[in-house]
Amino acid sequence: MIMAKKIPVLEIFGPTIQGEGMVIGQKTMFVRTAGCDYSCRWCDSAFTWDGSAKGEIRQMTAEQIWERLCELGGDRFRHVTISGGNPVLIQALEELVSLLKNKGIRVAVETQGSRWQDWLYDVDDVTISPKPPSSGMETDFAMLDRIIDKLVGAGRASHVSLKVVVFDDDDFAYAKMVHKRYPNISFYLQAGNDDTKETDVTALREKLLAKLEWLVEKVAQSNELNDVRVLPQLHALLWGNKRGV
Amino acid sequence: MIMAKKIPVLEIFGPTIQGEGMVIGQKTMFVRTAGCDYSCRWCDSAFTWDGSAKGEIRQMTAEQIWERLCELGGDRFRHVTISGGNPVLIQALEELVSLLKNKGIRVAVETQGSRWQDWLYDVDDVTISPKPPSSGMETDFAMLDRIIDKLVGAGRASHVSLKVVVFDDDDFAYAKMVHKRYPNISFYLQAGNDDTKETDVTALREKLLAKLEWLVEKVAQSNELNDVRVLPQLHALLWGNKRGV
Ligand code: SF4
Ligand code: SF4
Numbered sequence: 001m002i003m004a005k006k007i008p009v010l011e012i013f014g015p016t017i018q019g020e021g022m023v024i025g026q027k028t029m030f031v032r033t034a035g036c037d038y039s040c041r042w043c044d045s046a047f048t049w050d051g052s053a054k055g056e057i058r059q060m061t062a063e064q065i066w067e068r069l070c071e072l073g074g075d076r077f078r079h080v081t082i083s084g085g086n087p088v089l090i091q092a093l094e095e096l097v098s099l100l101k102n103k104g105i106r107v108a109v110e111t112q113g114s115r116w117q118d119w120l121y122d123v124d125d126v127t128i129s130p131k132p133p134s135s136g137m138e139t140d141f142a143m144l145d146r147i148i149d150k151l152v153g154a155g156r157a158s159h160v161s162l163k164v165v166v167f168d169d170d171d172f173a174y175a176k177m178v179h180k181r182y183p184n185i186s187f188y189l190q191a192g193n194d195d196t197k198e199t200d201v202t203a204l205r206e207k208l209l210a211k212l213e214w215l216v217e218k219v220a221q222s223n224e225l226n227d228v229r230v231l232p233q234l235h236a237l238l239w240g241n242k243r244g245v
Numbered sequence: 246m247i248m249a250k251k252i253p254v255l256e257i258f259g260p261t262i263q264g265e266g267m268v269i270g271q272k273t274m275f276v277r278t279a280g281c282d283y284s285c286r287w288c289d290s291a292f293t294w295d296g297s298a299k300g301e302i303r304q305m306t307a308e309q310i311w312e313r314l315c316e317l318g319g320d321r322f323r324h325v326t327i328s329g330g331n332p333v334l335i336q337a338l339e340e341l342v343s344l345l346k347n348k349g350i351r352v353a354v355e356t357q358g359s360r361w362q363d364w365l366y367d368v369d370d371v372t373i374s375p376k377p378p379s380s381g382m383e384t385d386f387a388m389l390d391r392i393i394d395k396l397v398g399a400g401r402a403s404h405v406s407l408k409v410v411v412f413d414d415d416d417f418a419y420a421k422m423v424h425k426r427y428p429n430i431s432f433y434l435q436a437g438n439d440d441t442k443e444t445d446v447t448a449l450r451e452k453l454l455a456k457l458e459w460l461v462e463k464v465a466q467s468n469e470l471n472d473v474r475v476l477p478q479l480h481a482l483l484w485g486n487k488r489g490v
Contacts, residue, residue, distance in 0.1 A: 015465040017475050024269060025433070025474035027464055078471040106472070188270070205450060213483055219272055220260040226323040227351070229270035230262050234477070238458055 005092035006059035008034040010048055010085070012068045013244045015077045019235030021127045021188055022161040023108055028079040029069050031096070036085040037114055040135035042167070044196045044241070048085035062095035066103070081108040086115065094119040110163075112137075113144045120147070121154055127188075129163045130178060132171035134192070141181070148182055160185055166215055167192035176224045187228045191215045193236050201240040208236055250337035251304035253279040255293055255330070257313045258489045260322045264480030266372045266433055267406040268353055273324040274314050278338070281330040282359055285380035287412070289441045289486070293330035307340035311348070326353040331360065339364040355408075357382075358389045365392070366399055372433075374408045375423060377416035379437070386426070393427055405430055411460055412437035421469045432473045436460045438481050446485040453481055 014029030034057045036049035047053040060068075069080065080100055087093055088111040097119045100107050108125035120126055130144060131137040151160050162185050164175040171192070179187045191212040198204040212232045219225050259274030279302045281294040292298040305313075314325065325345055332338055333356040342364045345352050353370035365371055375389060376382040396405050407430050409420040416437070424432045436457040443449040457477045464470050 017461050017464075023474070025476040027471060027473055027475065075468045076465065076471060202447075202451065205454065206447065209450065209483055212479075216262050216483070219262075220321065223320045226272060226321060228272055229268070230272065231270040232479070232482075234457075237477075237482070238454055238461070 004061040004063060005095060006061060007065065007090055007092050007096060008057050009060045009065060010034045010053060010057055011244055012065065012072065014069075015073050017234065018079075018081055018108065019238075020190055020231060020233045021110065021129075021163050022186060023079075023081075023125050024231055024234060026079055026108075027077065028081045028108065029073050029077045031065055031069070031080060031082050033082065033084045033087045033090055033093070035089055037089060038086065038112055038131060038135070038137050040131055040137055042135065042192065042194065042196065044193060044236075045083075045085065047243070062092075062099045065096055066099055078104070079106045079108065081110070083110050086111050088115045088117050088120065091117060093117070097122050113147055114140060115143070116147055116150065120151065121156060124159055126151065126156070126160045127163050128160065129165065132164055132166065132174040134167040134171050135165075148185060152185075157184065161188055162186070163188040163190055165190045165192045166218075167194060167211075172215075172218055176222065179225060179228060187225075189215060189219060189225070189228060189230045191230070191232050193233060193241075196241050198241060204240050205237055208232055249306040249308060250340060251306060252310065252335055252337045252341060253302050254305045254310060255279045255298060255302055256489055257310065257317065259314075260318050262479065263324075263326055263353065264483075265435055265476060265478045266355070266374075266408050267431060268324075268326075268370050269476055269479060271324055271353075272322065273326045273353065274318050274322045276310060276314070276325060276327050276341070278327065278329045278332045278335055280334055282334060283331065283357055283376060283380070283382050285376055285382055287380065287437065287439070287441065289438060289481075290328075290330065292488070307337075307344045310341055311344055323349070324351045324353065326355070328355050331356050333360045333362050333365070336362060338362070342367050358392055359385060360388070361392055361395065365396065366401060369404055371396065371401070371405045372408050373405065374410065377409055377411065377419040379412040379416050380410075393430060397429075402429065406433055407431070408433040408435055410435045410437045411463075412439060417460075417463055421467065424470060424473065432470075434460060434464060434470070434473060434475045436475070436477050438478060438486075441486050443486060449485050450482055453477055 011032040018026040018028045106124045109123045110127040113128040130139045256277040263271040351369045354368045355372040358373040375384045
């Protein structure tokens with residue numbers, strides 16, 4: 001008997017809505033995997049990689065994840081988002097993606113674009129979110145080129161988007177550079193959440209919307225960012241920095 | 246010499262972002278036409294049809310509208326949204342849509358779905374927003390069927406979405422019914438803005454987000470609304486009930 005491969009899972013929750021990016025607002029379930037090859041300064045899910053939630057990680061098979069999704073979501077979902085951490089570290093997600101597709105479920109993934117897995121070909125909504133200077137990380141553009149070439153070459157262009165989180169002017173310059181490098185890939189700018197520790201939701205909302213307004217104004221003034229979309233994180237506006245919503 | 250047809254225009258503004266629906270966040274210019282065949286109880290642009298802004302209506306040719314767009318937007322736009330009122334009352338928009346397409350501009354339109362114009366075939370993002378019971382209006386479903394059949398028949402399905410604004414439980418039931426009638430058309434639920442007179446932006450934000458949370462919860466609990474998207478109006482969150490932003 002072949003042992004099904006295990007996937008390190010930190011949270012499974014939903015139904016809720018996708019808060020950001022190319023399928024913003026989409027009713028979805030979330031599967032959050034553990035582990036990241038980055039350590040962004042402002043990471044809003046640092047518990048996936050900084051050891052603070054180590055005890056919560058469960059090694060699950062694709063089948064077990066499906067059972068848990070059905071337990072929580074019943075017949076009330078047709079879309080699953082796999083997030084992290086960086087899910088693209090995990091080869092074993094191949095089994096989950098293929099199981100979900102067989103069940104008629106649409107699948108979304110978000111990754112920073114530092115790794116490749118063949119199962120990305122089967123994902124309906126691939127959000128690649130290279131990290132701007134404020135993250136403290138370095139983008140491997142050779143790898144990013146390779147990922148985008150593979151997906152575009154396989155006719156998956158309409159299933160891919162790029163999303164850059166913007167906190168400051170340097171990030172904004174980085175966003176312009178990324179959009180210029182991949183002009184034919186749907187491009188999203190996202191207003192950054194400076195304050196992942198803020199617990200007063202009203203105060204956080206005001207800050208996030210002020211940041212969004214600033215970003216909209218920057219984009220409006222630029223002639224290098226014309227066919228782009230600018231979005232907030234809806235889940236942060238709705239629920240603040242809470243986990244599992 | 247053939248006289249170019251005139252289009253009744255109330256506002257031209259931008260660049261800004263599209264606040265709602267299928268291209269939420271998209272950088273765009275707005276052209277708002279005057280006149281509506283409906284009079285929704287909670288209309289957030291009643292000045293387009295209630296006579297209060299009558300003196301601001303300008304009769305413009307497509308060419309004049311283009312000049313004004315360029316004056317405001319320079320080389321900083323590739324997308325124009327035509328909104329109202331109900332722009333689909335205006336046959337002469339054919340000339341504007343065709344001019345914009347020739348300039349390489351993507352065009353979006355929003356209408357309640359009470360009328361047809363052949364120029365809808367050429368619009369990139371058609372949002373059809375039939376009005377729920379709280380509006381006080383009656384939907385002409387025979388007309389809605391006809392509009393959707395025409396667009397789908399012409400291979401334009403991916404360019405069309407349905408959007409229902411939801412204020413209360415009756416509206417929610419109506420939304421489910423509309424989605425069931427057109428299961429293959431992208432479907433958006435939008436949290437209604439009860440209070441188009443509220444001038445305190447912080448208070449309005451709290452109300453709008455409470456409404457969005459309520460709607461997300463309703464959708465999460467329903468097994469008839471699985472492949473749908475739930476969205477707020479970003480412009481109302483950002484700028485409250487102000488015009489021209
Ligand atoms: S790539 Fe994402 S999960 Fe990883 S550290 Fe950065 S923000 Fe956090
Ligand atoms: S259809 Fe739109 S513009 Fe016309 S009255 Fe209703 S909400 Fe207002």
